[in-house]
Amino acid sequence: MSATISDTGSTFGVLARQEIRNYLRAKLFWFGAALTLAVDVTMLFDLTDDPSSSGSYMIAPAALLGVLGLVVMYGLTRRSDHAAEAAGAVAVPEGTRTLALASAVVVPLSVAILSFIAAVVTWYVHPPAGYIVPPGISNAYVLAQMFGDGVLCAVGGPLLGLLLARYYPKRGITAVASVLLVIATILLQGGLFGGAQPYRVFWFWTYFLTQSPEGGPGQHHFTTHPGNPFLWLLYLVTLCALGVVVAVRHDPESDRARLGKLAIGLILVAVVLGALTMTVGFTESVVNPAVCPSC
Amino acid sequence: MLHHAARAVPWGRVALAAGLVVGLMELVRWNPWVLWPLEGTAVGLLAGAAAWCFDETAAAVVDTSPRGLAWRAAARSPAVLLLVLAWALAVARVGNDAAFGHLEAILVQGLAAVATGAAVACWRRARGVAAPGLLFAAVTVPVATVWALVRPLDDHLTVFPFGTTSTHGWHMSTIGWATAGGLANLVLIAALTDAPWWHLHRAAWAFERKR
Numbered sequence: 001m002s003a004t005i006s007d008t009g010s011t012f013g014v015l016a017r018q019e020i021r022n023y024l025r026a027k028l029f030w031f032g033a034a035l036t037l038a039v040d041v042t043m044l045f046d047l048t049d050d051p052s053s054s055g056s057y058m059i060a061p062a063a064l065l066g067v068l069g070l071v072v073m074y075g076l077t078r079r080s081d082h083a084a085e086a087a088g089a090v091a092v093p094e095g096t097r098t099l100a101l102a103s104a105v106v107v108p109l110s111v112a113i114l115s116f117i118a119a120v121v122t123w124y125v126h127p128p129a130g131y132i133v134p135p136g137i138s139n140a141y142v143l144a145q146m147f148g149d150g151v152l153c154a155v156g157g158p159l160l161g162l163l164l165a166r167y168y169p170k171r172g173i174t175a176v177a178s179v180l181l182v183i184a185t186i187l188l189q190g191g192l193f194g195g196a197q198p199y200r201v202f203w204f205w206t207y208f209l210t211q212s213p214e215g216g217p218g219q220h221h222f223t224t225h226p227g228n229p230f231l232w233l234l235y236l237v238t239l240c241a242l243g244v245v246v247a248v249r250h251d252p253e254s255d256r257a258r259l260g261k262l263a264i265g266l267i268l269v270a271v272v273l274g275a276l277t278m279t280v281g282f283t284e285s286v287v288n289p290a291v292c293p294s295c
Numbered sequence: 296m297l298h299h300a301a302r303a304v305p306w307g308r309v310a311l312a313a314g315l316v317v318g319l320m321e322l323v324r325w326n327p328w329v330l331w332p333l334e335g336t337a338v339g340l341l342a343g344a345a346a347w348c349f350d351e352t353a354a355a356v357v358d359t360s361p362r363g364l365a366w367r368a369a370a371r372s373p374a375v376l377l378l379v380l381a382w383a384l385a386v387a388r389v390g391n392d393a394a395f396g397h398l399e400a401i402l403v404q405g406l407a408a409v410a411t412g413a414a415v416a417c418w419r420r421a422r423g424v425a426a427p428g429l430l431f432a433a434v435t436v437p438v439a440t441v442w443a444l445v446r447p448l449d450d451h452l453t454v455f456p457f458g459t460t461s462t463h464g465w466h467m468s469t470i471g472w473a474t475a476g477g478l479a480n481l482v483l484i485a486a487l488t489d490a491p492w493w494h495l496h497r498a499a500w501a502f503e504r505k506r
Contacts, residue, residue, distance in 0.1 A: 007399060028434060067440065171429060172343075174433050175433055178436060179315065182440050295340050
């Protein structure tokens with residue numbers, strides 16, 4: 001028995017390293033990583049004179065590593081499936097291959113963490129203008145938003161690609177999925193409608209600090225939107241774990257009953273964390289009284 | 296030819312893409328300051344859908360048939376025309392105000408994207424690839440979408456200009472798109488007419504492979 005466990009662990013390790021190498025060979029990943037780092041450099045050296053400092057940097061890693069990561073991971077998963085089909089009766093179960101593919105997210109995660117570090121340094125070296133952060137809002141609040149939108153979404157995108165490849169391996173699905181993902185994200189980013197959309201925290205990507213929708217050009221204020229960004233981080237981590245469990249559960253040879261219970265447990269935890277994100281600590285918008293002259 | 300077009304073109308997908316393009320531009324019209332990135336998504340979708348129109352999954356059969364690539368591509372062109380009409384309608388509905396006063400520039404972006412998608416697909420078909428549009432769309436649509444969202448290096452390389460972009464930026468972007476469209480048309484003509492230089496290039500490539 002111990003020999004079997006050891007063999008399984010070894011197979012997983014070999015496969016995980018292979019999938020990490022495959023992710024690193026993806027041109028689309030390097031395209032996204034290069035642009036993310038280019039954005040980081042312009043931010044670090046303040047080449048664009050952005051008054052919000054790095055307060056809105058998150059769109060770069062989320063889109064360039066997350067959305068493009070969805071395409072990369074979908075391709076890797078389909079390639080893994082084709083290789084398994086070509087090999088016929090294979091010794092490695094689909095669940096092990098899925099876990100190995102999921103481990104490849106360390107690649108975009110590493111770049112996203114580098115980008116986050118650059119954003120934190122920028123935040124302190126080139127502080128934002130006085131009209132950006134409302135009174136009483138801490139730096140930790142802003143950094144939590146940056147980490148959730150910038151780092152966890154760079155991991156969540158590839159995991160979404162893994163799920164799509166497992167459950168909806170259709171032609172052109174990545175193109176359609178990326179379009180729908182971006183539409184939903186723009187609509188739920190906050191600041192688009194009145195009423196601050198407190199339910200938006202259930203989406204993968206949203207702003208907690210942004211400009212208010214009220215007023216015309218030169219009349220906007222920066223404001224927080226209802227929601228606790230610290231709890232939201234836990235919510236996003238739970239969603240990532242749920243994604244991996246659901247992807248592994250696709251394997252007909254897996255222990256579906258146990259994984260199903262685990263998935264239901266994670267869904268309940270996510271719902272509770274989402275509700276807590278809406279209701280604990282930051283339930284009201286905090287508006288910066290200073291007008292944003294560049295909005 | 297119409298019979299070929301009716302059977303060969305993935306009309307369902309083309310209609311879906313055309314509908315999505317119109318829908319995306321309606322969202323842009325509703326709130327251009329916030330939803331402008333969807334204009335870039337629509338342009339990417341046009342390029343991907345145009346490329347998809349020329350996929351021939353039964354390439355092994357049709358490549359040996361008497362009908363050449365140019366004839367088959369011409370037969371599929373009504374699908375491209377549908378995409379162009381959808382784009383023209385969508386841009387016209389957006390109007391000059393929501394387009395930040397640059398309606399023609401936006402029209403050029405879409406037309407150049409359609410030309411580029413068609414050119415890449417026909418060029419790859421001429422090289423024997425059966426379904427190049429699928430891969431092209433799978434990459435182009437997400438890349439155009441994230442580029443329009445992030446607009447990296449926008450001061451130096453304006454691909455999808457925004458309301459805050461300078462007139463010079465809009466102008467340079469339009470020149471870039473028009474150039475891309477012009478080059479795409481040249482590639483398309485060369486691929487479909489099996490131009491001599493093109494043929495020589497393929498012969499040299501095949502010779503290198505044999506060596």
